[in-house]
Amino acid sequence: MSEAHTIMEIQLNQEVTQSDLTQILNLEKSTVSRLVQQLEKKDWLKRKISPKDQRMKILRLTEKGQKICATLGNLSNRKV
Numbered sequence: 107m108s109e110a111h112t113i114m115e116i117q118l119n120q121e122v123t124q125s126d127l128t129q130i131l132n133l134e135k136s137t138v139s140r141l142v143q144q145l146e147k148k149d150w151l152k153r154k155i156s157p158k159d160q161r162m163k164i165l166r167l168t169e170k171g172q173k174i175c176a177t178l179g180n181l182s183n184r185k186v
Contacts, residue, residue: 110178112141113150116165117175123162124153150174 115130116122122130128138142165145151150171156162167175 109141109145109148109150112145113167113171113175114178116151116167117172121164121166123156123164125162127165145171 112127112131115127119126119130124138124142125135127142128135131138133141142151142153146153148170149168151165151167153163153165156164
């Protein structure tokens with residue numbers, strides 16, 4: 107699964123949990139966990155503990171992640 111697809115889904119869904127992302131991408135929890143770790147290391151996303159449930163982590167794109175997502179969107183629009 108590409109990092110690009112992952113950040114595009116996070117952008118589309120605004121506030122998404124790691125569990126939600128597992129369902130959206132139709133991947134195993136361990137695969138999504140690795141993807142999230144990679145994106146967090148690149149400073150493309152951040153995890154925040156949900157105020158509603160301390161066990162859940164909400165994923166949000168950082169400013170850097172939003173810029174990359176916008177660039178990807180522009181590239182895909184050119185190819186269409």
